[in-house]
Amino acid sequence: MTLALLATSHSPLLDHVDLPADVSGELTEAFAQARAFVHDFDPDVVVNFGPDHYNGFFYRLMPPFCIGYAAESIGDYGSQAGPLNVPEDIARGIAEAVIAEGVDLAVSLDMQVDHGAVQPMEIVYGDITAKPFVPIFMNSVAPPFTPLARVRRLGEAAGRHLATLDRKVLLIASGGLSHDPPVPRLSNATADQRRMLMGEGGPLTPEAREARQQRVISAAREFAAGTATIQDLAPEWDRELLRILASGDLSPFDAWDPGEMTRIAGNSSHEVRTWIAAYAALGAAGPYSVRYSYYRPIRELIAGFALTTATPA
Ligand SMILES: O=C(O)/C=C/c1cccc(O)c1O
Numbered sequence: 524m525t526l527a528l529l530a531t532s533h534s535p536l537l538d539h540v541d542l543p544a545d546v547s548g549e550l551t552e553a554f555a556q557a558r559a560f561v562h563d564f565d566p567d568v569v570v571n572f573g574p575d576h577y578n579g580f581f582y583r584l585m586p587p588f589c590i591g592y593a594a595e596s597i598g599d600y601g602s603q604a605g606p607l608n609v610p611e612d613i614a615r616g617i618a619e620a621v622i623a624e625g626v627d628l629a630v631s632l633d634m635q636v637d638h639g640a641v642q643p644m645e646i647v648y649g650d651i652t653a654k655p656f657v658p659i660f661m662n663s664v665a666p667p668f669t670p671l672a673r674v675r676r677l678g679e680a681a682g683r684h685l686a687t688l689d690r691k692v693l694l695i696a697s698g699g700l701s702h703d704p705p706v707p708r709l710s711n712a713t714a715d716q717r718r719m720l721m722g723e724g725g726p727l728t729p730e731a732r733e734a735r736q737q738r739v740i741s742a743a744r745e746f747a748a749g750t751a752t753i754q755d756l757a758p759e760w761d762r763e764l765l766r767i768l769a770s771g772d773l774s775p776f777d778a779w780d781p782g783e784m785t786r787i788a789g790n791s792s793h794e795v796r797t798w799i800a801a802y803a804a805l806g807a808a809g810p811y812s813v814r815y816s817y818y819r820p821i822r823e824l825i826a827g828f829a830l831t832t833a834t835p836a
Pocket residue numbers: 533534535536576639698699702704706736739791794824825826
């Protein structure tokens with residue numbers, strides 16, 4: 524058994540906006556660190572904790588967590604589309620172990636994932652099929668949200684099981700930190716948006732997909748220019764999150780209230796659930812140390828953008 528962890532914010536805007544040269548340079552360096560770390564570890568399998576943005580999971584039936592026994596990337600924002608290389612036996616083993624510990628985890632034999640799940644694989648390998656890949660969906664945009672204590676328990680149960688495998692497992696978390704991109708919300712949806720949130724009408728037409736993406740790209744440009752109405756990033760909240768994750772004691776998250784998270788850090792701040800689950804999984808196998816940590820609030824990406832790597836201490 525060996526576990527290692529890469530946790531990173533994602534942003535579909537990475538390829539769609541211009542970044543100041545210093546920010547771009549920092550990200551190039553952070554991604555190079557991630558690549559070197561992962562290539563050095565050379566995992567047998569990746570277990571990926573990722574959100575979805577109403578591309579694979581809808582209000583027709585919205586589980587808090589779901590593991591894919593088979594999965595396909597839909598290819599939004601120009602991300603790589605197509606089937607993922609999911610080892611069904613490993614996915615089933617995780618599902619059975621987590622459920623046996625009393626954490627209900629839905630399973631899918633046909634999971635659809637978006638940029639939120641696959642971007643780290645694209646950054647590290649340039650190919651989402653480069654390694655066997657088990658996707659674990661964490662609901663991070665569709666209220667109501669399960670308590671963080673349960674997210675932690677899911678991660679711990681998965682980690683305890685993975686620690687028994689004779690494999691090198693890379694845990695990836697993709698999401699967060701504070702951010703509030705204009706993803707439609709049920710609470711103030713128009714009739715058309717409500718149908719989209721429910722997953723009615725099948726996949727978006729290319730025109731509707733383009734319009735949806737352009738709305739987010741425009742919002743990012745306005746946010747960077749200081750003219751957007753979306754909620755601001757919350758660097759202090761982000762830094763406190765990173766501090767707790769690095770401490771090895773994740774129990775303080777149990778007191779974090781989902782409503783407060785939204786109020787302070789934005790509607791999509793719940794993507795940090797992926798980080799808490801992945802760090803909990805690593806911690807379940809023993810003490811760990813953070814090896815690399817990058818953080819910067821980047822309005823052009825609508826992201827409190829962080830990237831960390833960690834290994835057993
Ligand atoms: O348009 C979407 O579905 C999401 C966009 C987005 C923008 C910025 C940061 C993120 O984590 C996102 O998912």
